[in-house]
Amino acid sequence: MWRYLGRRLIQVPLVLVVVSLMTFLITRATPGDPVQIMLGMQTSKEAAEAMRKEFNLDRSLPEQYALWIGKVVQGDLGRSIRLNDPVTSLLAERLPVSLQLAASAMAFALLVSIPLGVIAALRRNSWIDYLCTGYTVAGFAIPNFGLALILIYVFSIQLDWLPITGIGTAEQVSGGLWTYIKPFIIPAIALGTLQTAILTRLLRSSMIDVLSQDYMRTARAKGLLPATIIVVHALKNAMIPFVTMAAIQFGYMIGIQVTIEYIFAVPGMGSAVLNAVVNRDFPVIQGFTLVISAFFLFANIMADLFYALLDPRIRY
Amino acid sequence: MPLLSVRNLQTRFATDRGIVRAVNGVSFDLEEGEVLGLVGESGSGKSVTALSIMRLVPEPPGKVTADSLTLEGTDLLRLSEADAREIRGSRMAMIFQDPMRSLNPVLTIGRQLTEVLRRHQKLSGTAARRRAIELLETVGIPMAEKRLAAYPHQFSGGMRQRVMIAIALSCNPRLLIADEATTALDVTIQAQIIDLVKRLQRERGTSVIWISHDLGVVAGLCDRVNVMYAGNVVETAPIRELFHRPSHGYTLGLMGSTPRVDGSGTARLTPIEGMPPNLIDPIPLCPFLPRCRVSVPACQARPPERREFGVGHWASCLADLAK
Numbered sequence: 066m067w068r069y070l071g072r073r074l075i076q077v078p079l080v081l082v083v084v085s086l087m088t089f090l091i092t093r094a095t096p097g098d099p100v101q102i103m104l105g106m107q108t109s110k111e112a113a114e115a116m117r118k119e120f121n122l123d124r125s126l127p128e129q130y131a132l133w134i135g136k137v138v139q140g141d142l143g144r145s146i147r148l149n150d151p152v153t154s155l156l157a158e159r160l161p162v163s164l165q166l167a168a169s170a171m172a173f174a175l176l177v178s179i180p181l182g183v184i185a186a187l188r189r190n191s192w193i194d195y196l197c198t199g200y201t202v203a204g205f206a207i208p209n210f211g212l213a214l215i216l217i218y219v220f221s222i223q224l225d226w227l228p229i230t231g232i233g234t235a236e237q238v239s240g241g242l243w244t245y246i247k248p249f250i251i252p253a254i255a256l257g258t259l260q261t262a263i264l265t266r267l268l269r270s271s272m273i274d275v276l277s278q279d280y281m282r283t284a285r286a287k288g289l290l291p292a293t294i295i296v297v298h299a300l301k302n303a304m305i306p307f308v309t310m311a312a313i314q315f316g317y318m319i320g321i322q323v324t325i326e327y328i329f330a331v332p333g334m335g336s337a338v339l340n341a342v343v344n345r346d347f348p349v350i351q352g353f354t355l356v357i358s359a360f361f362l363f364a365n366i367m368a369d370l371f372y373a374l375l376d377p378r379i380r381y
Numbered sequence: 382m383p384l385l386s387v388r389n390l391q392t393r394f395a396t397d398r399g400i401v402r403a404v405n406g407v408s409f410d411l412e413e414g415e416v417l418g419l420v421g422e423s424g425s426g427k428s429v430t431a432l433s434i435m436r437l438v439p440e441p442p443g444k445v446t447a448d449s450l451t452l453e454g455t456d457l458l459r460l461s462e463a464d465a466r467e468i469r470g471s472r473m474a475m476i477f478q479d480p481m482r483s484l485n486p487v488l489t490i491g492r493q494l495t496e497v498l499r500r501h502q503k504l505s506g507t508a509a510r511r512r513a514i515e516l517l518e519t520v521g522i523p524m525a526e527k528r529l530a531a532y533p534h535q536f537s538g539g540m541r542q543r544v545m546i547a548i549a550l551s552c553n554p555r556l557l558i559a560d561e562a563t564t565a566l567d568v569t570i571q572a573q574i575i576d577l578v579k580r581l582q583r584e585r586g587t588s589v590i591w592i593s594h595d596l597g598v599v600a601g602l603c604d605r606v607n608v609m610y611a612g613n614v615v616e617t618a619p620i621r622e623l624f625h626r627p628s629h630g631y632t633l634g635l636m637g638s639t640p641r642v643d644g645s646g647t648a649r650l651t652p653i654e655g656m657p658p659n660l661i662d663p664i665p666l667c668p669f670l671p672r673c674r675v676s677v678p679a680c681q682a683r684p685p686e687r688r689e690f691g692v693g694h695w696a697s698c699l700a701d702l703a704k
Contacts, residue, residue, distance in 0.1 A: 280482060283485070288468065288471060290466065293496070377486070
């Protein structure tokens with residue numbers, strides 16, 4: 066187990082080097098000059114040169130990468146060209162917001178998918194199962210930004226129940242629990258619906274598989290109560306693939322919430338990356354991509370650990 | 382009064398192609414402390430009979446009816462599902478064919494054993510644990526205390542079946558149903574499990590229904606045998622009587638296709654030709670007739686009635702094999 070974990074952790078830096086190299090090359094290969102975008106067309110050549118020099122942009126590509134990664138190893142992700150702030154402090158400001166949004170979306174996904182998946186499996190081919198199928202198909206089909214706009218129209222504009230923005234503002238953080246939660250609701254639903262669909266479908270099918278196993282008949286033959294049979298005997302087995310998938314999806318969410326953050330004006334990683342891409346803010350793009358990738362890798366390792374934790378037959 | 386009384390048990394399943402009559406009018410009594418064998422080939426209705434008695438047939442698609450089905454005077458078919466749960470695992474218990482898959486892979490042996498004790502005997506955690514250790518020792522599992530924390534995959538097939546037996550006997554049931562309990566095991570392990578069941582049955586006076594397609598296993602264990610074919614009991618007899626004077630064409634066929642250890646039978650095994658009948662269509666004559674080697678002209682004319690061939694020996698056959 067620990068050896069396996071060690072092996073997996075050793076792989077992490079290797080993967081991150083490859084990711085960073087690719088990000089680096091893609092940013093340099095796309096047209097657009099950060100300095101020119103930053104300073105505008107009318108700036109003097111000297112000023113532009115000075116700025117290039119400051120951010121090492123006058124050096125050759127291998128040199129640029131070597132200088133950057135040398136700093137990264139020491140925990141320094143460089144400075145934003147546009148904002149002139151260290152990328153790490155930008156990260157410290159943005160990352161918690163993104164994590165909160167991802168966590169609330171995942172909470173929504175779990176809250177819906179666990180009961181829905183279980184009931185759909187238990188009442189197979191009933192109206193509730195068909196409802197569940199319809200919901201998952203819709204969840205797969207609708208893009209999150211489309212859903213976001215519909216939710217905004219219905220719940221914010223027509224009904225005026227929930228605010229559109231407000232995540233990360235001073236009032237939100239200093240208010241009570243409800244004030245804190247309220248602005249998360251619509252973004253969480255918009256962001257988490259796809260995961261809800263994925264997880265519901267997964268739980269339904271693994272639950273159906275488990276229910277047909279011989280040990281379920283044994284459980285019934287013991288005269289156990291239905292709640293014990295479903296929760297202890299069935300769900301504990303069916304949760305193994307579910308938890309693994311949920312962990313992977315959580316890592317994935319940090320990376321895909323760009324549009325949602327943009328729509329709801331969330332000051333998170335996604336909107337920061339989007340701005341950085343528009344402005345060709347290379348250090349921010351590279352630093353944030355690195356952190357998002359690290360999260361994804363971490364989520365995958367967590368998924369494997371959960372797997373071993375839940376299934377006594379798995380030993381790494 | 383017999384421990385278990387079954388009269389005209391019928392279990393049907395609704396399928397897309399029609400109603401399957403899996404059990405079609407089974408009647409028998411099981412006395413206190415008796416070991417009854419239920420033999421027959423796959424699809425003869427042995428397992429469905431057992432599941433019907435245990436009230437484990439899913440309804441729908443299944444439908445269980447009987448003129449009477451009583452355990453110690455309790456009408457099993459009149460019980461609500463909640464009342465049936467109280468009896469299952471306590472007054473009647475069942476062990477299944479494949480011990481590899483009958484235990485829950487993600488729960489410890491201790492958990493799977495103690496949960497029955499806590500449910501039916503309302504034992505506390507420590508009392509249930511102590512009892513579980515005793516039970517594991519009873520069924521011959523060494524280092525029982527340590528093994529409580531183990532998972533099923535850490536046990537061999539024979540050991541798992543011992544655990545299943547411990548679970549089934551944990552609440553001292555009056556009736557134990559074993560459905561092909563040794564079929565998936567090695568022959569040496571089979572013998573051990575049979576000895577174990579025999580010993581526990583004698584010690585506790587439990588009545589046992591032993592389901593098997595293997596006449597040899599049944600011969601070593603049972604007092605009496607019901608031979609089943611196409612959802613019916615076609616012959617019932619005390620074990621010696623059955624082997625000495627098989628009185629149904631199907632029983633004769635079964636014996637001809639079973640190897641004998643004592644070498645007294647013919648060296649060559651004779652398979653029963655053909656396939657068992659489709660249980661969707663009504664069967665007006667003897668269901669075994671198309672495959673029978675000893676049929677008489679009367680078989681073509683009328684369905685066979687139940688006839689007595691000796692003390693406690695009945696068969697639904699028109700050919701007078703015993704004479």
